Amino acid sequence: MTRVLNASMTYAARAVADDSTLTGVSTAAYGRQTGALTPTFPYPHPESFPPITPKPARKTMSSPIRSIRCLPALCGLVLALSTALSTASAVAAQQPKTAAKPAAASAVTSAAVAASAPLPAGVIAQVNTVSITQDQLDQAVRASGAPDTAQLRQALKNQLIARELFRQVALQAHYDSHADVQAAVAQAQATAMMQAYLRDNVKPDPVTDDQVKAQYDAIVATLGENEFKPSVIVVDDGDTAQKVLDALKKGGDFGALAKQYSKGPDAAQGGALNWISFKLPLQEGHTQNWPIPLADALTKLPQGGVSAAPIVVDGKFYLLRADQIRPTQIPQYDAIKPVLRRQLEQVALEKATAQVVMNLMKTAHIQQ
Numbered sequence: 001m002t003r004v005l006n007a008s009m010t011y012a013a014r015a016v017a018d019d020s021t022l023t024g025v026s027t028a029a030y031g032r033q034t035g036a037l038t039p040t041f042p043y044p045h046p047e048s049f050p051p052i053t054p055k056p057a058r059k060t061m062s063s064p065i066r067s068i069r070c071l072p073a074l075c076g077l078v079l080a081l082s083t084a085l086s087t088a089s090a091v092a093a094q095q096p097k098t099a100a101k102p103a104a105a106s107a108v109t110s111a112a113v114a115a116s117a118p119l120p121a122g123v124i125a126q127v128n129t130v131s132i133t134q135d136q137l138d139q140a141v142r143a144s145g146a147p148d149t150a151q152l153r154q155a156l157k158n159q160l161i162a163r164e165l166f167r168q169v170a171l172q173a174h175y176d177s178h179a180d181v182q183a184a185v186a187q188a189q190a191t192a193m194m195q196a197y198l199r200d201n202v203k204p205d206p207v208t209d210d211q212v213k214a215q216y217d218a219i220v221a222t223l224g225e226n227e228f229k230p231s232v233i234v235v236d237d238g239d240t241a242q243k244v245l246d247a248l249k250k251g252g253d254f255g256a257l258a259k260q261y262s263k264g265p266d267a268a269q270g271g272a273l274n275w276i277s278f279k280l281p282l283q284e285g286h287t288q289n290w291p292i293p294l295a296d297a298l299t300k301l302p303q304g305g306v307s308a309a310p311i312v313v314d315g316k317f318y319l320l321r322a323d324q325i326r327p328t329q330i331p332q333y334d335a336i337k338p339v340l341r342r343q344l345e346q347v348a349l350e351k352a353t354a355q356v357v358m359n360l361m362k363t364a365h366i367q368q
Helices: 007-019 027-034 072-094 107-112 134-144 150-172 179-201 209-221 238-249 254-261 292-299 333-362
Strands: 123-127 130-133 226-235 311-313 316-327
Touching: 123 134, 123 150, 130 134, 130 150, 134 150, 179 333, 209 333, 226 238, 226 254, 226 292, 238 254, 238 316, 292 311, 292 316
Parallel strands: none
Antiparallel strands: 123 130, 226 316, 311 316
């Protein structure tokens, strides 16, 4: 993706989808989820440009096991038990083969120095009578997302052993009969069944190249000659809005005031929004989900200009600044095509899911 892949395309894409009632979660709904702004105010859609690089798995310990996701307390126990397993194995290797096994050997030592008979094919360890397979270890390596090394495999193997030890001792202590455990098992089972059902029954229509091109053309048709990089401060009452405006007139920093007063979801970023473009003259339903008064005020500001008075929309008070203005930069079709396809595929998935739900509701008795 190049710099030309700007957020105006993202906003416009979402707006076109909203106007055609294709999406299950519109920009308006997204606005409601993110904060206290008026529902129609456009804030960045989750799939904005450029693509976000996934964050690495959260690290909780300074060892190869840190690549495994688990609760901090459990990770600490696993690390301690893994260390005990390694130590016990090392001690066992140094002992004479004829040495008698202490009668009071711990469960950890017993597991680590268990019978020397060869393991069955495909089994990497046995904890009492339970086998841990090579396939389980391979899955753990893939799930970790870490480079496949001997050190990682040993750490993961130790965790699998530790978890099996915990499972066995918890079962022996009848933790499986605890109400909270039974509730968690039931919830996990319900979730797994639901996901399996949806995989088998939700069949979204395939997205064609013609649909992608039509979406691109529809988006381009909504863009104006110029695009704007705005910042916004939104507050709940006129007195606060006037207080902020007075501070701006005295040379106050817009970003700092946004962080202090704004109720919008972008307050932490100084109220900064992404690029947006409007086709003039403004028409209701073709302003990328911006209310007409806000879009009109933004298009009349010079670069660096701030709205002279608060703009009231749905009981909220807005102050706008046009940080930058430039000719609208439209990405080439081939560059934007994969993103548009993903958006349309998501829309198709939402439609297919909604259809399944509606079909089920027709034969269900639901009382609210």
